[in-house]
Amino acid sequence: MGILWAIIIGFLAGLIAKWITPGGNKPQGFILTTVLGIVGSVVATWLGQQIGWYGPGDGANFIGAIVGAVVILLAWGQLARRV
Structure with a gap:
């Protein structure tokens, strides 16, 4: 049940992050949106542990997953702009 829950939360976090973030060059599709949210959660966890917010x-x-996904999308936009 934990993996299914992570996929659902990752998808929702990815959707909200794509809705919040400006720009048109964003990853499309269910799988990429879900991966975006899951990776955003991992990034937020890692940053929070480095700063001292999380044990x-x-x-x-x-x-935190939404904020991490927004950070990933902003980095994606910067990289896509350079290519």
């Missing part, structure tokens, strides 16, 4: 066993919450 070693803690993970990012839903808002």
Whole structure:
């Protein structure tokens, strides 16, 4: 059930991040949106642990996953602009 829950939360976080982030060059499709949200959650967890917001066993919450996904989308937009 944990993996299914991560996929659902990742998809929702990816959708919200794509809706918030400006620009038109964003990854499309269910799988890429889900991966975006999951990777955003991982990035938010890692950054939160480095800053000291989360402990070693803690993970990012839903808002953290959205913020991480927005960071990934902004980086994606910068890389896509250069190519």
